[in-house]
Amino acid sequence: GENVEQHPSTLSVQEGDSAVIKCTYSDSASNYFPWYKQELGKRPQLIIDIRSNVGEKKDQRIAVTLNKTAKHFSLHITETQPEDSAVYFCAEVNFGNEKLTFGTGTRLTIIP
């Protein structure tokens, strides 16, 4: 079945520095990889996604890279700000079904 591993589970970064969160997946049929940000008590909010025909995607300070051969994808946040503090979840969707399979989450803390 689908399985997504996410590392690290917690990450503290000095404001202004970069943060990187990594996920690996097991199913080669996975073709869609979103990242969600979840603030305390709130819904998961989509921040960026990537599809399997693309290796990298960037949106301002946020970028995602995908390595299909190695079955891993990463979230990169540059010039971090205090409002980036949250729990970040990677997820994947397997071609042929619609469900999101989530990673276990990374609690990112930006130190002012």
Next chain:
Amino acid sequence: EPEVTQTPSHQVTQMGQEVILRCVPISNHLYFYWYRQILGQKVEFLVSFYNNEISEKSEIFDDQFSVERPDGSNFTLKIRSTKLEDSAMYFCARSLTDTQYFGPGTRLTVL
């Protein structure tokens, strides 16, 4: 992104009672989903709903759970006989293609 509303925002119930959680999605979305998130844990898929039928369900979605779209608009998740371990946030999500957007969630507390 267009809003999806969920009611109630918080539901407290006694073990063994039935609860109905409601989601009001945007009408032109094709796929609807229910997910749950136990406090401090990851988000888990429960069920997907397409064209007024269950499309896929997880192992969590046992006989105690059911979904309906009773009036063609609201999308409901029913838990027939709640257990303590059903305490969690329940999120409705919707999509047109593969991108899923989550509602604000219902916090279910089973006492």
